[in-house]
Amino acid sequence: MQYTSTRNNAVNVSSARVITDGLSSDGGLYVPTEIPSVSLRDIMRLADKSYIERAKSVLSLFLTDFTQEEIDYCVEGAYKKGKFDSIAVAPVVRLTENEYVLELFKGPTCAFKDMALQLLPYFLTESAKKRQGNKEIVILVATSGDTGKAALEGFKDVSGTKIVVFYPDMGVSNMQKLQMATQEGSNVAVAAINGNFDDAQNGVKSIFTNEEILGKFKENNLTFSSANSINWGRLVPQIVYYISAYCDLLKTGKIKLGEKINIVVPTGNFGNILAAYYALRMGLPVNKLICASNKNKVLTDFINIGSYNRNREFYTTVSPSMDILISSNLERLLYLLSGEDDEYVSGLMSLLNEKGEYTVSGTVKSKLKEFFSAGSCGEEDTFATIADCFNEYGYLSDTHTAVGINVYEQYKKETGDSCTTVIAATASPFKFPSAVLFALTGETPRTDEFEMLAELEKISKIAAPEQLLGLKDKPVRFDKIYDKNNMTEAIFTMLGI
Numbered sequence: 001m002q003y004t005s006t007r008n009n010a011v012n013v014s015s016a017r018v019i020t021d022g023l024s025s026d027g028g029l030y031v032p033t034e035i036p037s038v039s040l041r042d043i044m045r046l047a048d049k050s051y052i053e054r055a056k057s058v059l060s061l062f063l064t065d066f067t068q069e070e071i072d073y074c075v076e077g078a079y080k081k082g083k084f085d086s087i088a089v090a091p092v093v094r095l096t097e098n099e100y101v102l103e104l105f106k107g108p109t110c111a112f113k114d115m116a117l118q119l120l121p122y123f124l125t126e127s128a129k130k131r132q133g134n135k136e137i138v139i140l141v142a143t144s145g146d147t148g149k150a151a152l153e154g155f156k157d158v159s160g161t162k163i164v165v166f167y168p169d170m171g172v173s174n175m176q177k178l179q180m181a182t183q184e185g186s187n188v189a190v191a192a193i194n195g196n197f198d199d200a201q202n203g204v205k206s207i208f209t210n211e212e213i214l215g216k217f218k219e220n221n222l223t224f225s226s227a228n229s230i231n232w233g234r235l236v237p238q239i240v241y242y243i244s245a246y247c248d249l250l251k252t253g254k255i256k257l258g259e260k261i262n263i264v265v266p267t268g269n270f271g272n273i274l275a276a277y278y279a280l281r282m283g284l285p286v287n288k289l290i291c292a293s294n295k296n297k298v299l300t301d302f303i304n305i306g307s308y309n310r311n312r313e314f315y316t317t318v319s320p321s322m323d324i325l326i327s328s329n330l331e332r333l334l335y336l337l338s339g340e341d342d343e344y345v346s347g348l349m350s351l352l353n354e355k356g357e358y359t360v361s362g363t364v365k366s367k368l369k370e371f372f373s374a375g376s377c378g379e380e381d382t383f384a385t386i387a388d389c390f391n392e393y394g395y396l397s398d399t400h401t402a403v404g405i406n407v408y409e410q411y412k413k414e415t416g417d418s419c420t421t422v423i424a425a426t427a428s429p430f431k432f433p434s435a436v437l438f439a440l441t442g443e444t445p446r447t448d449e450f451e452m453l454a455e456l457e458k459i460s461k462i463a464a465p466e467q468l469l470g471l472k473d474k475p476v477r478f479d480k481i482y483d484k485n486n487m488t489e490a491i492f493t494m495l496g497i
């Protein structure tokens with residue numbers, strides 16, 4: 001299978017190249033030139049297999065320049081026992097008669113980013129072996145919280161790699177900061193910067209093209225790569241769990257083979273829901289993909305009216321991983337819905353860049369409506385949903401998942417649709433203890449993270465994940481705050497070059 005760029009159909013490269021490059025040099029995103037299919041017979045066969053076997057099978061359809069042995073090695077390493085809290089890796093949990101939650105937060109950092117970032121380091125090092133010999137790869141990440149920690153856990157002590165993470169000092173939750181500041185591993189470095197997420201992201205982008213840094217890297221036999229969510233290597237592992245969820249429902253008799261399901265995804269950068277769309281295009285029986293936004297509802301508006309407009313107020317919410325106004329992965333959807341029209345996509349992306357907005361054609365709009373539905377959920381409703389869901393179904397959700405549950409309730413009321421539905425649960429409620437406690441008790445919680453974990457355990461009668469409890473005894477290794485204009489120095493200091 002070959003890959004091309006959303007902005008230039010003349011591009012034709014292998015999956016190993018796609019994974020090491022991250023982004024195509026024309027600024028477009030890499031996409032496969034064809035979408036492999038899974039038949040109902042394949043699904044039936046996969047239903048009897050473990051998550052690891054399902055992953056091997058789906059991934060080998062997309063990563064055709066990897067041998068089966070290489071894929072087996074990568075997948076087993078990423079999802080082996082001990083890395084995830086559940087043998088199911090991504091378990092499906094019942095909410096009501098025909099509503100289920102797909103728990104994607106059983107990995108080392110308690111958010112769904114682990115599903116891809118446990119696997120990416122394996123793919124990246126295997127790809128690098130195929131491509132660039134023995135250069136050491138430096139992974140640069142700008143994060144608003146979950147990605148940084150998940151990338152650190154994925155790359156820690158992976159030989160042939162180093163990882164440097166930048167985060168905005170005031171822009172992440174206390175628990176997220178603690179997770180990063182205590183990170184273990186001999187090849188990791190973490191830096192807070194005195195700016196916001198955009199400063200961190202722009203700083204990282206400029207490092208990639210900084211002559212002085214590039215020169216030093218060459219001298220030291222180093223090369224850059226990115227673990228950003230636009231890397232195809234992060235998207236493809238996410239296709240697996242939607243197929244896996246269908247297999248689980250089938251295996252336990254909750255649905256019949258071929259029966260269509262709805263999939264609800266709390267969305268930010270449009271990566272997770274795009275993976276569900278790829279699963280649909282592969283042949284997974286899906287009725288509607290339901291895109292859930294928080295108060296930053298740029299995607300909901302886009303799906304409902306066909307115009308994307310980022311010229312709007314940015315809100316900081318209790319679901320911070322969805323606070324985003326430019327959803328990068330949407331470009332891949334536009335490419336697919338426009339019939340792989342690279343010129344059309346380039347045009348829209350120029351408009352977004354220059355004017356901050358674009359409107360899609362009638363054809364694209366009607367295709368959007370055919371596959372997607374969308375809604376948004378504000379702060380008050382997020383809190384109310386956490387409380388209602390816990391009181392009515394005994395299910396404790398985090399703030400991001402609650403947005404998904406709320407938008408699904410709205411969808412059900414509006415449409416009367418009663419298809420079996422799977423809601424993606426993207427983080428553990430214990431990762432956002434202050435907001436979840438507030439939702440349950442109406443009281444402003446204490447300030448100590450570990451007291452809050454204990455309180456939440458008591459109220460919910462659910463044990464907090466060891467990955468979070470254990471942070472209490474870990475020494476802080478990274479507490480330096482760098483100036484946002486001095487990230488070059490930070491890189492040199494941290495890499496010791």
Ligand SMILES: *Cc1c(COP(=O)(O)O)cnc(C)c1O
Nearest residue numbers: 146268269270271272321426427
């Ligand atoms: C990253 C993240 C999201 C958003 O996922 P996208 O793929 O960016 O749409 C939602 N919830 C949580 C907890 C996340 O970490």
